[in-house]
Amino acid sequence: MEPKIETKSLSFYYGVKQALRNVTLAIKEHQITALIGPSGCGKSTFLRCLNRMNETIPKTRMEGEVLLDGKNIYSPGEDMVEVRKRVGMVFQQPNPFPKSIFGNVIFGPTMLGINHKARLEGIAERSLRAAALWDEVKDDWKKKSGVSLSGGQQQRLCIARVLAVNPEVILMDEPCSALDPLATLKIEELMQQLKMQYTIVVVTHNMQQAARVSDWTGFFLMGEMVEYGPTKVIFTNPQDRRTEDYITGRFG
Amino acid sequence: MRARVTQKLAFGITWAAGIITVLVLVYIIGYVIATGWRAITPDFLFRPPSEGGISTAIVGTIYIVVLTIAIATPLGIGAAIYLTEYATENWITRLVRYGIETLAGVPSIVFGLFGFALFALSLLGTRCLLAGALTLACLVLPTMIRASEEAIKAVPVSIREASLALGATRWQTIRHAVMPAALPGVMTAIILSIGRTVEETACLYVAMGINPLNMPISPLSGGTTLSLHLYYLAMEVPFTIEPMFMEKAMGTGVVLILIIIIINSLTHWISSRYAARMIR
Numbered sequence A: 001m002e003p004k005i006e007t008k009s010l011s012f013y014y015g016v017k018q019a020l021r022n023v024t025l026a027i028k029e030h031q032i033t034a035l036i037g038p039s040g041c042g043k044s045t046f047l048r049c050l051n052r053m054n055e056t057i058p059k060t061r062m063e064g065e066v067l068l069d070g071k072n073i074y075s076p077g078e079d080m081v082e083v084r085k086r087v088g089m090v091f092q093q094p095n096p097f098p099k100s101i102f103g104n105v106i107f108g109p110t111m112l113g114i115n116h117k118a119r120l121e122g123i124a125e126r127s128l129r130a131a132a133l134w135d136e137v138k139d140d141w142k143k144k145s146g147v148s149l150s151g152g153q154q155q156r157l158c159i160a161r162v163l164a165v166n167p168e169v170i171l172m173d174e175p176c177s178a179l180d181p182l183a184t185l186k187i188e189e190l191m192q193q194l195k196m197q198y199t200i201v202v203v204t205h206n207m208q209q210a211a212r213v214s215d216w217t218g219f220f221l222m223g224e225m226v227e228y229g230p231t232k233v234i235f236t237n238p239q240d241r242r243t244e245d246y247i248t249g250r251f252g
Numbered sequence B: 001m002r003a004r005v006t007q008k009l010a011f012g013i014t015w016a017a018g019i020i021t022v023l024v025l026v027y028i029i030g031y032v033i034a035t036g037w038r039a040i041t042p043d044f045l046f047r048p049p050s051e052g053g054i055s056t057a058i059v060g061t062i063y064i065v066v067l068t069i070a071i072a073t074p075l076g077i078g079a080a081i082y083l084t085e086y087a088t089e090n091w092i093t094r095l096v097r098y099g100i101e102t103l104a105g106v107p108s109i110v111f112g113l114f115g116f117a118l119f120a121l122s123l124l125g126t127r128c129l130l131a132g133a134l135t136l137a138c139l140v141l142p143t144m145i146r147a148s149e150e151a152i153k154a155v156p157v158s159i160r161e162a163s164l165a166l167g168a169t170r171w172q173t174i175r176h177a178v179m180p181a182a183l184p185g186v187m188t189a190i191i192l193s194i195g196r197t198v199e200e201t202a203c204l205y206v207a208m209g210i211n212p213l214n215m216p217i218s219p220l221s222g223g224t225t226l227s228l229h230l231y232y233l234a235m236e237v238p239f240t241i242e243p244m245f246m247e248k249a250m251g252t253g254v255v256l257i258l259i260i261i262i263i264n265s266l267t268h269w270i271s272s273r274y275a276a277r278m279i280r
Helices: A043-049 A080-086 A101-105 A107-111 A117-130 A151-163 A181-194 A207-213 A231-236 A241-247 B002-039 B042-046 B055-086 B091-105 B108-124 B129-153 B157-165 B170-199 B202-207 B226-236 B244-279
Strands: A005-014 A017-027 A032-036 A060-068 A087-090 A169-173 A199-203 A216-221 A224-230
Touching (some): A005 A043, A032 A207, A043 A216, A087 A151, A101 A117, A101 A151, A107 A117, A107 A151, A107 B170, A117 A151, A151 A181, A181 A199, A181 A207, A207 A231, A216 A231, A216 A241, A224 A231, A224 A241, A231 A241, B055 B091, B055 B170, B129 B170, B170 B244, B202 B226
Parallel strands (some): A032 A199, A032 A216, A087 A169, A169 A199
Antiparallel strands (some): A005 A060, A216 A224
């Protein structure tokens, strides 16, 4: 099977500081790929290369290629706005807009020019259901502000907001690090449902989480991808000494 | 023992400073209200100066505020958006910022002279309300730009990233994600500018002149504002002719103070709501 996303010798620099070194990685469709590693290892930087989010940061530079369905998303003819519609992102801190729940979910579709009310309501309800938030908010979703929800609900709202744009890939940058264990569990269950339709790449600090939810795991260290393979293999029989040291908790 | 004496002394001095400040404020406002409140009658508010009222000044003030804000708001917010969202940090941007800082400190009468020369004499050929409003727009622009810039900068990066990651363009992000979140702060900037416009006297005195008897019909009419009218009543009408003018000047002062109090509470109300929304 062709990989959904493939990076070829990807390097990234913040000014003169190199954050990624020649990362080559193939991400499979309808699978959950976890990226693990200690803080500052470049896993979040890598993730943000996959939907061209790093271009919002001044004085940065990227080398190499990122292929989405075999096409380089950084080639001159590609529009970053188009890329971000196909590759959605959920952030570490839940970041709902100071708008109603409904207003949050329809933000993306509205930006695409959809303004038919019934259609937007349909999209919003479907997305909230898919994000397992509908039952909790259905009574006052038009009035209640997105920022007044609990942390876990906010994060599911952010997922619903991404689903409303109908992406192919969902990137998650430590989506549970600001959440309590129960809210974390809900997000993890949700990820299992979502992978039927979407390809998910998740950066996580939490090795148990990677082992629980992912099909594939990549271990990053100091900007390099040390090892990549099926999650089971990485956690039971790592090939590289550094991976073993990390997953057994000897550092990090 | 000495430490305790020093502490008592320091406490006493700061207490006295606080009390003196409050007393001075209360005295000024109290004096103006006490001498002026009797002047405030329906006739005073709704009749022209020829019949002992200040209606022309009230209408003139409304004209000046509406025109000034209509001119300064789009320019100020546009400049603030450009400076925060588009401008890259280089020497031109730094020069623009430095220019804005400097303009904010220029005495208003210098703006008045500039407005008189450019707007009243060269552009419009008459010292009219529009000339005054254009001059005041220049005067409030630095305040408007800086306050709007602060409001836009206070919108968290996460809001911008959320919008961009959903496939919104940069302009859509500014228009639909950043500006709504910055709106209460921008409103505060506008209200501050309204306050400044209502207060300003010297600048208008030079650029627009005082035309107290004329009821303005268009922006090109001559006219007066409340603060100009107060100056006119207090300084340019001899007491020997009409002793009532002092009371009328104080009455005008009371109306001005009331307007400023309303504007300040509005600002306070909006910014406290803004804070509540951002923290939640």
